Amino acid sequence: MWQGTVALQPGRLIYAGQLGVAHRHRHAAVQLVLAIAEPVRLRDESGTEWQGRAAVIPPGAEHELAGGSAGLMAWIDADGLFGQALTARVRRTRLPVDSVAAWAAAARPLLDDILDGNLDHIPSACQVLGKLADAGPPNETPLHPALRRAVAVLPAMLDHTVHLGQLAAAAGISASRLGHLFADELGLPFRAYVRWARLRRAIDHARHGGTLTDAAHAAGFADSAHLTRVCHEMFGLAPSLLARAVDWHEPVP
Known part of the structure; x- marks a missing residue:
């Protein structure tokens, strides 16, 4: 269990x-x-x-x-x-x-x-x-200001398709430069970062009482089946298990 x-x-x-x-x-x-x-x-x-x-x-x-x-x-x-x-x-x-x-x-x-x-x-x-991962201690260097703005703005865009150019414009930087910042400072390509942001939004929504359908729509997935498929593809686990069968550790800001 x-x-x-x-x-x-x-x-x-x-x-x-x-x-x-x-x-x-x-x-x-x-x-x-x-x-x-x-x-x-x-x-x-x-x-x-x-x-x-x-x-x-x-x-x-x-x-x-x-x-x-x-x-x-x-x-x-x-x-x-x-x-x-x-x-x-x-x-x-x-x-x-x-x-x-x-x-x-x-x-x-x-x-x-x-x-x-x-x-x-x-x-x-x-x-x-x-x-x-041979990564050593976490990188404590502050994020580039434009990347910090992009990460702050991104959650408000998740209910629609998120385009790198659109996010870059909101952050005041070129799309190519922002793409490099995601890879260099966060260690993830832009599209991968968005996918993980959607998963977090959906699971957060479900664990606070929302249905899987509502959670899927809130995070920009087509429906609950789409959300379930992505969870299984990434983790081999159902979103319902992640949302309700375990406790969550919330990082201190």
Whole structure:
């Protein structure tokens, strides 16, 4: 049973708590699995089963998970710098990237952190993610003023198609420059950032009592089926689970 805390940030969704069962699926994000109390079981597309404490699953790889342990689950946007770094770790194993052997080998350097860390605590989980991606400490440099304006304006545009040029005009900068700022300072391409902003808006709406249909429309999805499909594609989980079955960690401004 999934029971824990979720944080949804640009480019990543982090879950800390009791790991549940995820039936055979594949998704667009890079997935990280870290178990604390006891090993979890993973099975790849070939049917090969592995039992262990840590795995990095690349985008598009079919898999299933048997839960039962406490730990961390994270989904990282594959197009962002973080996701690319995680996928590169899997490739550097020189094992077939769709195999559980490669996923386990890619995550092996984190085993000491799993044993010593407090992965049922969201801030600690974020630190572990940074180590795995070779990202070091979070970048504390203030965002470019135009990017800060764009990020502030974007939520008001989510009920319609968001065009980079339109957002750039509102931020007082050229579209090409704004696109580079998204990639360089936020680590995500513009379209990926918008997708994660829509998911956050929809899940926020649903967890505060709105229906999935209302949540989908509020975030610019065509309907609840569209929202559900995107959630499954990104996380392998239903939006109803993310909205109501777990608690949410809200970052301090």
